[in-house]
Amino acid sequence: MLDAFVQGLVLVLQWKAFAFMLAGIFVGFWVGLLPGLGGATTLALMLPFIYNMQPVEAFAFLLGMHSVVATTGDITSILFGVPGEATTAAIILDGHAMAKKGEAGRALGAALASSLVGALIGAAALAAAIPVVRPLVLTFGSPELFMLAIVGLAFIASLSAQGARGMVRGFLAGGLGLFLAMIGQDPQAGMARYTLDTLYLWQGLDLVPVLVGLFAIPEIIDLVVRGTSIAGDAPAGRINRGALEGVKDVFRHFWLTIRCALIGTFIGITPGLGGAVAQWMAYGHATQSARTPEERKGFGQGDVRGVIGPGAACNSKEGGALIPTIAFGVPGSTSMAILLGGFFLLGLVPGPDMLTKHLDVTFSLVWTIVLANIITVAACFLLLNRLTALTAIQGHLLVPVVLVLVFIGSYTSNSSYADLIVTMVFGAVGYFMVVAGWPRAPLVLGLVLGKIAENYLYISVARYDAAWLGRPVVIVLLVIAVGVVLYPIVQALRARRSHG
Amino acid sequence: MAKQTSLGLALAIMALAAWGIYSALDWPLKSKLFPLVIAIPLFCLAAAEALWVFFAKDAAASASDFKLSQDQSPEVARRRTALAAGWIVGFFVLVLLLGFPIAVAAFVFVYLKLQGKEGWLFSAVFTAAVWFFFYGLFDLVLHMHFPDGWLFGGFGGF
Numbered sequence: 306m307l308d309a310f311v312q313g314l315v316l317v318l319q320w321k322a323f324a325f326m327l328a329g330i331f332v333g334f335w336v337g338l339l340p341g342l343g344g345a346t347t348l349a350l351m352l353p354f355i356y357n358m359q360p361v362e363a364f365a366f367l368l369g370m371h372s373v374v375a376t377t378g379d380i381t382s383i384l385f386g387v388p389g390e391a392t393t394a395a396i397i398l399d400g401h402a403m404a405k406k407g408e409a410g411r412a413l414g415a416a417l418a419s420s421l422v423g424a425l426i427g428a429a430a431l432a433a434a435i436p437v438v439r440p441l442v443l444t445f446g447s448p449e450l451f452m453l454a455i456v457g458l459a460f461i462a463s464l465s466a467q468g469a470r471g472m473v474r475g476f477l478a479g480g481l482g483l484f485l486a487m488i489g490q491d492p493q494a495g496m497a498r499y500t501l502d503t504l505y506l507w508q509g510l511d512l513v514p515v516l517v518g519l520f521a522i523p524e525i526i527d528l529v530v531r532g533t534s535i536a537g538d539a540p541a542g543r544i545n546r547g548a549l550e551g552v553k554d555v556f557r558h559f560w561l562t563i564r565c566a567l568i569g570t571f572i573g574i575t576p577g578l579g580g581a582v583a584q585w586m587a588y589g590h591a592t593q594s595a596r597t598p599e600e601r602k603g604f605g606q607g608d609v610r611g612v613i614g615p616g617a618a619c620n621s622k623e624g625g626a627l628i629p630t631i632a633f634g635v636p637g638s639t640s641m642a643i644l645l646g647g648f649f650l651l652g653l654v655p656g657p658d659m660l661t662k663h664l665d666v667t668f669s670l671v672w673t674i675v676l677a678n679i680i681t682v683a684a685c686f687l688l689l690n691r692l693t694a695l696t697a698i699q700g701h702l703l704v705p706v707v708l709v710l711v712f713i714g715s716y717t718s719n720s721s722y723a724d725l726i727v728t729m730v731f732g733a734v735g736y737f738m739v740v741a742g743w744p745r746a747p748l749v750l751g752l753v754l755g756k757i758a759e760n761y762l763y764i765s766v767a768r769y770d771a772a773w774l775g776r777p778v779v780i781v782l783l784v785i786a787v788g789v790v791l792y793p794i795v796q797a798l799r800a801r802r803s804h805g
Numbered sequence: 806m807a808k809q810t811s812l813g814l815a816l817a818i819m820a821l822a823a824w825g826i827y828s829a830l831d832w833p834l835k836s837k838l839f840p841l842v843i844a845i846p847l848f849c850l851a852a853a854e855a856l857w858v859f860f861a862k863d864a865a866a867s868a869s870d871f872k873l874s875q876d877q878s879p880e881v882a883r884r885r886t887a888l889a890a891g892w893i894v895g896f897f898v899l900v901l902l903l904g905f906p907i908a909v910a911a912f913v914f915v916y917l918k919l920q921g922k923e924g925w926l927f928s929a930v931f932t933a934a935v936w937f938f939f940y941g942l943f944d945l946v947l948h949m950h951f952p953d954g955w956l957f958g959g960f961g962g963f
Binding site for chain 2: 397401402405470473474477481483484493496498499523524525526527530531532606699701704706708709712713716717725729732737740741742743744745758762763
């Protein structure tokens with residue numbers, strides 16, 4: 306095993322594989338920065354180029370590209386409030402708020418450092434899980450996966466607003482997300498639901514135009530209203546000085562970073578949930594780390610823990626998602642499904658062979674994730690001053706450029722003008738939610754989890770009737786969901802008692 | 806403002822949920838189970854929020870989310886918000902009529918001139934830079950297809 310571990314590193318460090326990895330990192334760097342252009346789309350576009358490559362070279366190229374997309378996606382999210390990737394939306398809430406306070410450097414430093422720690426933990430989990438992965442994945446059937454979706458929603462709905470009324474609004478936004486997820490063809494009977502007789506809506510609402518509208522449009526409007534740069538009146542020198550402080554923040558909240566990275570890894574391992582869920586669950590957990598309701602009010606206003614949590618989870622999920630892909634050929638996400646295609650193109654069959662005969666190739670994947678992230682984070686730190694300077698550019702120069710990127714990013718998801726209409730509609734919804742003080746995070750998570758939850762609920766009921774409710778892991782997850790909902794209430798009662 | 810917006814959102818969600826429930830009643834059980842399980846509580850939660858707006862004396866705590874800046878007077882903020890919405894919708898109309906390649910150049914130039922009050926030369930150079938970035942990346946490198954606008958190529962793109 307140790308031989309294969311070292312052999313994996315040697316394989317990646319061969320000049321050809323290393324050069325392909327650098328090329329992949331270069332592509333992934335820019336794909337992550339541009340809103341709308343997703344990692345999965347780019348993986349699919351790059352797949353035809355691997356035909357003539359050796360397996361290690363091909364995976365160094367593909368995985369090198371894919372594993373840095375989330376890291377650089379964080380940069381766009383923090384600096385402009387526009388999600389660089391669907392998986393980097395949660396970091397906007399506190400990251401962009403920090404950029405507006407003139408702390409872009411600190412936010413980027415924290416995001417990059419937590420991304421690196423997350424990626425290393427995800428890769429370590431992949432390496433450690435190789436011998437023990439089978440029983441872990443088999444513990445989770447449809448009932449457990451359904452309950453996991455419910456726990457995720459309970460997490461974010463109860464923690465993204467304060468007080469009983471805040472919780473109602475959180476669940477209302479989550480419910481709206483679940484409702485919107487039902488638009489399109491029903492997966493069981495093939496019935497067209499809430500499609501308004503339009504062909505575009507048959508496949509359901511695409512996440513990218515929704516996210517871009519929900520988060521970017523209110524930011525653009527606010528930038529026009531303020532009439533200043535993103536960093537406003539913050540002194541220019543302060544903007545880029547905080548990067549080191551951001552790195553220190555990650556080590557100040559090291560256990561939070563580790564816990565969020567583990568959440569990301571776990572969500573990554575779980576087939577079907579994906580990175581869009583991991584970031585929000587990690588954000589919910591970061592919010593939960595606030596000890597008092599007053600401390601929790603700081604989230605959304607630029608609390609660095611709201612950057613560290615999603616940053617760590619987003620990158621750790623890649624290592625986690627590779628576990629079922631390699632061990633069983635069960636992809637954990639769309640990107641992993643495309644990567645699985647890469648395995649077959651190269652004549653590799655995921656399963657026991659990858660854990661025995663091709664163990665060195667499997668470990669080369671672990672090393673690719675580690676090296677690609679180290680190289681990207683180092684490159685980002687070198688460019689940090691130039692990147693943070695973007696927040697000092699006057700708003701009237703940024704608005705047209707960002708709006709062009711928003712429209713193109715949204716249009717690229719389905720190459721349809723209807724994507725632009727969806728972006729504008731959700732831009733209006735996002736703006737009104739911000740004005741009314743409603744949380745947007747539960748809406749996104751509801752939208753992401755809706756189809757997954759419906760599928761798993763249907764399979765659970767069809768397979769076990771009501772008996773699925775009695776399964777041990779389901780009961781544990783149910784208790785966690787109830788605990789998550791009750792926790793803020795208990796916290797508020799305790800605070801009231803200590804004040805009174 | 807927050808109160809009225811919250812009420813408006815709650816009423817809109819109530820209407821959406823009611824329509825969702827009504828539409829689902831005719832569907833087979835497999836298709837309607839989940840919509841009903843979601844839409845009925847959604848209607849109740851929206852009604853609770855609407856009642857809260859009517860009867861609550863103190864304002865609700867705001868969410869852990871982005872807050873709009875309060876630096877400008879409400880009147881200026883309202884005017885600029887309407888202006889921003891106008892630019893966004895205007896760009897969309899330009900894209901529909903002229904197609905992305907022309908609309909990008911036209912929008913950036915007009916925005917810089919009218920909203921940014923920039924000079925002719927700066928606006929032209931900046932627009933050219935943005936356009937070449939757009940054209941170079943999305944057309945030359947990624948070979949993405951952008952249909953002609955309705956003025957040139959019919960009603961394509963939907």
